Amino acid sequence: MQxxxxxxxxxxxxxxxxxxxWSDYKTREVSNRVWVIYAPIALFLSLAELILYDPFxxxxxxxxxxxxxxxxxxxxxxxxFGGADSKALMCIALALPFSTEALFKPIFASxxxxxxxxIFPLTIFSNxxxxxxxxxxxxxxxxxxWNVKHGxxxxxxxxxxxxxxxxxxxxxxxxxxxxxxxxxxxxxxxMEDVDDDGENPIKRKLVVLPRDEGRNxxxxxxxxxxxxxxxxxxxxxxxxxxxxxFITVGLIVSxxxxxxxxxxxxxxxx
Numbered sequence: 001m002q003x004x005x006x007x008x009x010x011x012x013x014x015x016x017x018x019x020x021x022w023s024d025y026k027t028r029e030v031s032n033r034v035w036v037i038y039a040p041i042a043l044f045l046s047l048a049e050l051i052l053y054d055p056f057x058x059x060x061x062x063x064x065x066x067x068x069x070x071x072x073x074x075x076x077x078x079x080x081f082g083g084a085d086s087k088a089l090m091c092i093a094l095a096l097p098f099s100t101e102a103l104f105k106p107i108f109a110s111x112x113x114x115x116x117x118x119i120f121p122l123t124i125f126s127n128x129x130x131x132x133x134x135x136x137x138x139x140x141x142x143x144x145x146w147n148v149k150h151g152x153x154x155x156x157x158x159x160x161x162x163x164x165x166x167x168x169x170x171x172x173x174x175x176x177x178x179x180x181x182x183x184x185x186x187x188x189x190x191m192e193d194v195d196d197d198g199e200n201p202i203k204r205k206l207v208v209l210p211r212d213e214g215r216n217x218x219x220x221x222x223x224x225x226x227x228x229x230x231x232x233x234x235x236x237x238x239x240x241x242x243x244x245x246f247i248t249v250g251l252i253v254s255x256x257x258x259x260x261x262x263x264x265x266x267x268x269x270x
Contacts, residue, residue, distance in 0.1 A: 005049035006103040009095045010255065012041060017248040020088060024244040028187045030084035035091055042095035060118060061097045068093035068121040079209045085243045092251070093121045104255045110266045111258015123259040128250030130260055132241055136172030143171050157231065158204045159192065169208045174238040179223050182237055190218045191236035194225045202230040210238060 016038045020030045050057050072089040075081035081089070099116045106112060116123040147154050155167060174191040182188055189210035195203040202225055207218070225231045253260065 002049060002053045003103045005045055005053075006100050009042060009045050009049075010100060010104070012038070012045070013092060013095045013251060014248075016091070017088065017244065017251060020084065021242065021245040021248045024084060024242040028240065028242070030244065032087075035084075035087045038091045039094055042091055046094060046097060057098070064097035064119045064121065065090075065093045067119055068125075071122075071125070079211070081243065085247065088244055088247055089121060089125060092124060092247075096120050096124075096251075099123075100255060106258035107256060108258060108263055111260075111263050113259035113262035115262070116254070116259050120254070123262075124247065124250045124254045126250075126259065126261050127253045128243070128246040131249050131253075132243060132246040135241065139172050139175060142175050146176055156204075157201050159206060159236075162206045166206045166208050170206055170236055173208075173241075174236045176234045177237045178233050179219070179226050179235060180233070182219055182235065183223065187240055188237050189215055189240050190222060191238050192222070193218050194221050194231065196221070196225065196230070204231065206236065210240070 016034060020034055023030045023034075046061065050061055069090050072081065072086040075089075076083065076086040097120060098118065099112055099120050101112050101117075113123060143154060153160070154171070155162065170191050177188065182190060191207050191210055193205055193207055195205065197203065222231070222235055226233045257263070
C-alpha cells in the first residue's frame with residue numbers, strides 16, 4: 001500500500017512540473033495557484049504515508065524540507081532562482097522528501113546516493129543544475145560559430161576590458177542579437193548596458209545577472225546608442241533559462257537513473 005502513496009506523489013509532481021514547465025516556457029510566468037494546489041496535497045500524502053508506515057521518519061521529513069527550503073530561499077535572494085523555481089523546489093520537498101527506490105529503482109543501483117535517501121530534493125536539484133549547465137555548451141558553440149562567421153571581435157569596444165569571469169559567464173549564457181530583436185522578444189534579457197557620459201567611445205559594460213527590473217530602460221539606452229551610431233546593432237543578450245524545465249528533467253532523471261553526481265563519483269573512484 002505504501003507504494004500507492006509514492007506513485008500518487010510522483011504522478012502529482014510530474015503533472016504539476018510538466019504544466020509549470022510549459023507555462024514557464026510560453027510566458028516565463030507560473031501562477032501561484034499551481035503551488036497552492038500542489039503544496040497541501042503533497043503535504044497530506046507525505047504525512048499520511050509516514051504516519052501509517054514510517055512514523056520514525058517524521059523528524060527526517062522535517063530535516064529534508066528545512067534544508068531544501070533554506071537552499072531555495074538562498075538561491076532566490078541571490079538571483080540564482082526565480083520565484084516559481086524556488087516554490088517548485090519547496091513543494092517537491094513536501095511531496096518527495098526521500099528516495100523513491102521502493103517504487104522506482106534506478107537503472108544503476110549505485111544511483112541511489114546517501115544524500116538522496118535522506119534529502120531527495122537535493123538529488124533532483126543537482127541533476128537539474130547539471131542539465132542547465134549543459135546548455136552552456138550550446139551557447140559557447142553558438143558564439144564560436146558567430147565569431148568565425150562574422151570575423152569580428154566577440155567583445156568589442158570597452159567590453160574588452162571586462163573581467164575574464166564576466167566574459168566566461170556571458171559566453172555560456174548569452175549570445176549576440178540585434179536591438180530590434182531584443183525589443184521584440186520580451187523574454188530575452190540584455191547582458192550589456194551603456195553609460196553615455198559623453199566619452200568616446202561610449203562606455204559599454206556587461207550585465208551578468210539580468211533582471212526584469214530595469215530591463216526596458218537598458219533596452220532603450222542600447223537602442224538610442226545604436227540609432228546615434230555609437231555602437232553597432234549587435235549586443236549581448238540571454239533568453240533567460242526556463243529553470244523549471246531543467247527541474248522537471250532533473251526529477252525524471254532522478255527517478256530513472258538516480259543521482260548523476262554520485263554516479264560520476266562512483267565511476268571515477270571505481
